Amino acid sequence: MGKLIIAHDLxxxxxxxxxxxxxxxxLASSFFGYETFYPDALSVEQDPEEYWKAVVLSTRALLEKARVKKEDIGVVSFSGQMMGALPVDERGVPLDRIIIWADRRGVKEVEWVRERIADEEIYRITGHRLSPNYSLAKILWFRNHRPEVYRKARKFLLAKDFVVFRLTGHWATDFSDASGTNLFDITEERWSTKILEAVGxxxxxxxxxxxxxAVVGEVTKNAAEEVGLLPGTPVVIGGGDGACAACGAGVVEEGQAYNxxxxxxxxxxxSQKPFYDPQMRTFTFHHLAPGLFMPTGTMQAAGGSYQWCRDTLCGEEVKAAEKLGVSPYALMDLEAGKVPAGSEGLLFLPYLLGERAPWWNPHARGVFIGLTPRHTRAHLIRAVLEGVSLNLRIILDAFREQGLRIASMRIIGGGARGDFWAQMLADVFGLEVxxxxxxxxxTSLGAAICGGVGIGLYRGIGVAKELVKIRDQxxxxxxxxxxxxxxxxxxxxxxLALCEVFEELGGGRL
Structure with a gap:
């Protein structure tokens, strides 16, 4: 068996x-994109067949790019976007599009659940408060609005679990991904009988x-022909993207943190135990290792806000970037750098998709506050980054207020590429970044570590401390x-001053 690891990050x-x-x-990477659909203001969907197509194409492209043989691959492992709901039949064929993490259509379903089991009890069992962003509300939405789909559904799957089934023919998910459903008992490490019975x-x-x-199966003969791998190649289930990212950032011990x-x-x-915030602003996922947890606060539109800014306000930077062969974000950062910290009194509330932590308000909206004639496009660009950073500080302070000590913050993801935002986060957080x-x-490295542990290449999750190297401070x-x-x-x-306005705008009153 080979010793190379393919990690897929859906x-x-x-x-x-x-x-x-x-x-x-x-050694190499390959990316294939897919489309996102927005049927209405609260709904966000994707075509799961595009997931499979992307995995097939990226696997073949990866092997060709790296010039390795399929015999060199020792294991395939996964990371995936969390909190979705995909109904499939007994053959694993999708019965509808997958409702993904950003979808907030299940507001009424959440209220219905709240009448049957207390929000505080859900929070204690699952580590999460009730929210339309989680899988529970989405599954109930299918039951209420597409009962035929619900009736025919053999399973409701998360993104990576659909691809794992296509590869192996086995149903499976993992502790970390399951912990983003509002249905998983994180300390018992099983589906919560109490919640399932309460919601039917x-x-x-x-x-x-x-x-x-866990090795949950092997690549089947049919799947192998499609993806270009050897039949019998072990498949490790991997984890949700958040937990894989933590591992890939080297955050595998008490007191370490990443953004x-x-x-x-x-x-x-x-953390060695779940963290329960008195105001339920934050939540706790299961980490990749049994008995290890990941207290978390997630905001909806971070890089998404900067992307909106690029698409809406920065056409000049986009055109210039194409000519120069650079990222438009690099040019946007240069423009924002012309403006002093605080954007001269201009604020941006980054709630383009409602908000999870810290506000848990699906009706929240994006807002510029404090505009005056002296403000320029550069101010708007900087204010967007500052608004995202300040909202992240609220999440960070929710942990610090409860006595959790955080000495430094590791940053990963596409937004961590530029120095400008990294330095801004250090200034806003008051921490070394x-x-x-x-x-x-x-995230891919975290999934790869799962694969390596699964086939015995590594002894455990602690190997992340050796594999993860820090480049910049x-x-x-x-x-x-x-x-x-x-x-x-x-x-x-x-x-806080705009909460009533958000309700009127987003709650159907206007």
Whole structure:
């Protein structure tokens, strides 16, 4: 058997296939995107067949790019976007599009659940408060609005679990991905009988749950012909993208923390026990290893806000970037750098997709506050980044207020590429920010570690401490930090002052 690891990261915008050697070195990667559909203001869907197509194409492209043989592959492992709901029949054929993490259509379903089991009890069992973003509300939405689909559904799967079934013919999910469903008992490490009975969902409609390191099957002959792998290649279930990212950032011990900067963004820690915030602002996922947890706070539109800014306000930078062969974000950062910290009194509330942590308000909206004639496009660009950063600080402070000590913050994801935002985060957080060598491949590295542990190549999750190397460090600057310390309370007040307006705009009253 070979010793190379293929890690698939089924993200929001596409699938990245990455090839790692046993020393954790990235040998090659290949990416294939897929479309996202927005049927209405609250609904966000994808075509699961595009997941499979992306995995097939990226696997073949990866082997060709790296010039390795299929015999060299020792294991295939997965990371995947979390909190979705995909109904499939007994053959694993999708009965509808998958409702993904950003979807918020299940508001009424959440209220219905709340009448049957207390929010606080759900929080204690699952580590999460009730929210339309989680799989529970989405499964109930299928039952209420597409009863024929619900009746025919053999299983409701998460993104990576659908592809694993196509590869192996076996139903499976893992502790970390299951912990993002509102249906999983994180300390008992099983589906919660109490919640399932309260909401009337049959456990048989959910896949069996395994540790993230489990070999759940082998590549079948038919799948092997499609993806270009050897039949019999072991497949490890892997984990949800958040837990894989934690491992790939080297956050595998108590007190370590990281900030993922992608379409969404989250701050997460490693912990020996769940963290229960008195205000339920944060939540706890299961980590990749049994008995290890990941207290987390996730915001909806982080890099997504900057992407909106690019598409809506920065046409000049996009055109110039094409001519220069650089990222438009690099040019946007240069423009934002012309403006002092605090954007001269301009605030941006980054709630383009509603908000999870810290507000848990599906009706929240994006807002610019404080516009005056002196403000330019550069101010708007900087304010967007500052708004995302200030919202992340609220999440960070929810942990710090309860006595959790965080000495530094590791940053990964596409948003961690540039120095400008990394330095801004250090200033806003008042913490040293560390950037690992593998920023955009960190999630894939975490999935690869799962694969390596699964086939005995590594002894356990602790190998991440050896494989993850830090490349850059950013210390907070006192002058900028003091500016953000003054702006921060006003940022919080701005959201609170607009809550009633958000309800009127997003609650169907206008």
């Amino acid at each position: 993200g929001t915008t596409g699938n990245k296939a990455t090839l790692f050697d046993p020393e954790g070195e990235c 969902i049959e456990e048989e409609k959910l896949p069996p749950v395994f540790p993230s390191f 993922y900067l992608g379409s969404s963004s989250w701050i997460a820690l490693a 560390l950037r690992p060598v593998y920023r955009e491949e960190a 950013f210390a907070p600057r006192e002058e900028e930090k003091s500016v953000y310390d003054r702006v921060y309370p006003t940022f919080v007040k701005s959201y």
